[in-house]
Amino acid sequence: MPLLRQGSQFVAIGLLQLAIDWAVFVATTAAGLPATPANLLGRVSGAMFGFWLNGRYTFAGEDGSRLGWERFVRFWLLWGAMTALSTVLLVAVEDGLGLRGAWLAKPMVEAGLAAANFFLMRRLVYR
Template sequence: MPLLRQGSHYLAFGILQLVLDWSLFVAFTTFGMAAAPANLASRTASAVLGFWLNGRYTFADSQGSRLGWRRFVRFWALWIVMTVLSTVLVASVEAHLGLRWAWLAKPVVEVGLAAANFFLLRRLVYR
């Protein structure tokens, strides 16, 4: 059952990425960085880890990992779209409700995007 195996790996690695992303976001904003650039920086750091983990383990097949430049380019194209959505949502919360609410909203936004991202990664990036 590749979908079950992939889903469980994606969930485990996603939690690790979420913790890294959220921790960096909180740290960057605590030290005065605005929410939008902090979101961009924290997502970039967690995306590098996620590309490698998902290509090496989650979506690997009997022939090995699913990394490489073509996949890397497709990954970053998808990442840009998801990052724009994430940044707009998190920055909007910060602008309207304040930084502490943005800290709370960030994991909710990322989990919501991750659900769609799994199927997009599976179909478009690591195929």
């Protein structure tokens, strides 16, 4: 079943992206960078890796990988919307619970957004 295969690959790649994203976020905020630019830097780091892997493997068609400039533009538009939402949520957590709270919340915020992102990527980016 394509949905199950795609879903499991998306989760595996997403976990790798999250590890990169979270590590960059924690390292840069610990070094004194505010949460907003640190979240942006972390998400860019993970996103480049994820775009390539998901296009090459997760959402590849019978004709091969689904990459290219058109998909790259759609990916970045969706990524921008998800990053804005992620940043708003993390800044709210940081304001309420402090920096360590934001560090702990980051994986949960990103996991929540990943479910919506999977279906949006399938329909809008890698179609």
